Amino acid sequence: MLDPMCGIGTTLVEAVHLGRDAVGIELEPKWASIARLNLETAAIQGAHGTGVVHTGEGAEVAARLALTSLAGRVSLVLTSPPYGAMTHGQVRSRRDGARAVEKHAHRYSRDRDRRTANLAYQRPEKLMDSFTRMMAACRVLLAPGGVVVVTTRPYRTRGRLVDFPGQVAQAGRRAGLVQVDRCAALLCAVLGGRVVGRTSFFQQVETRWL
Ligand SMILES: C[S@@+](CC[C@H](N)C(=O)[O-])C[C@H]1O[C@@H](n2cnc3c(N)ncnc32)[C@H](O)[C@@H]1O
Known part of the structure; x- marks a missing residue:
């Protein structure tokens, strides 16, 4: 895969544990x-697949691999x-000995060259062009019958719900891929037989823009 x-290589680690060979x-x-270290740990834990990680821009490296x-x-x-410049990152609070709430590893690099190439910093139209280019480069690597799976979610910005999964599907079609399925996973609770939505903190903040 x-x-x-x-x-940091979550997909690669899961792949090698399933006995697949993985390229990131x-x-x-x-x-x-960190992805390389995670793959080393997986190997120590007995994963059978092999994993390799290339550092570079996705479409460019995929074109070289072709x-x-x-x-x-x-x-x-x-x-x-990615969705914007922030990652989930790590948080320390007083409970962990910090003086206040301290965050780290919660942003992508601000390095100028990487900033331009990182989809996390790109405006929606540019992001979709970059993603199309990346999918087109990956398509060349696909085996006959090979499958592309992209996990995405809709998000809110200034109160508006953005159909990011729909945009990603469109980018895939522009890259020459054929959509075969769209699977939805709902994050919700079932209470007393009823589905109850779980709004994230970020959704609540964004909805207040309206
Ligand atoms: C949502 S994260 C992926 C998380 C990943 N599944 C994991 O387990 O850590 C998206 C990643 O894409 C990287 N990225 C963004 N633009 C890129 C590009 N043009 N080429 C390669 N990687 C890129 C970001 O640095 C970020 O680490």
Whole structure:
């Protein structure tokens, strides 16, 4: 499997534990090295698949890989794009000995070159162009019958709900892929036989813009 925006390598780790061989591409060296460490840990834990992580821009590295023996051999491309400049990151509070709430690893790099290439910093139209380019580069690597899976979610900005999954599907079609399915997972509770929505803190803040 291939993840062209592999972050710290969750998809790669799950793949090698399933006995698959995994290739990751990550723009930011910091996340790429954590992904490599996570793959080493998976190997120590007995994962059978092999994993490799390339540092660089997803579409560019995928285009280079298309000139290698990997071309036409990837059965699964699995990825998830970033949503804005913040990551989930790590939080320490007084309970952990911090003086106040301290956050770290909660932003993508501000390095100028990487900032331009990082989808996390791109405006919606540019982001979709970059994503289309990335999917087109990955398509060349696909084996016959190979599948691309992108996990996304809608998000709110200034009160508006943005159909990000719909935009991603459109980018895939523009890259020459054929949509075969769309699976939805709802984050909600079932209380007394009724589905109750769970609004995140961020959704509540954004909805107050209205
Ligand atoms: C949502 S995160 C992926 C999280 C990942 N599944 C994990 O387990 O950590 C998206 C990642 O894409 C990377 N990224 C953004 N633009 C990129 C690009 N043009 N080429 C390669 N990686 C990129 C970001 O640095 C970020 O780590």
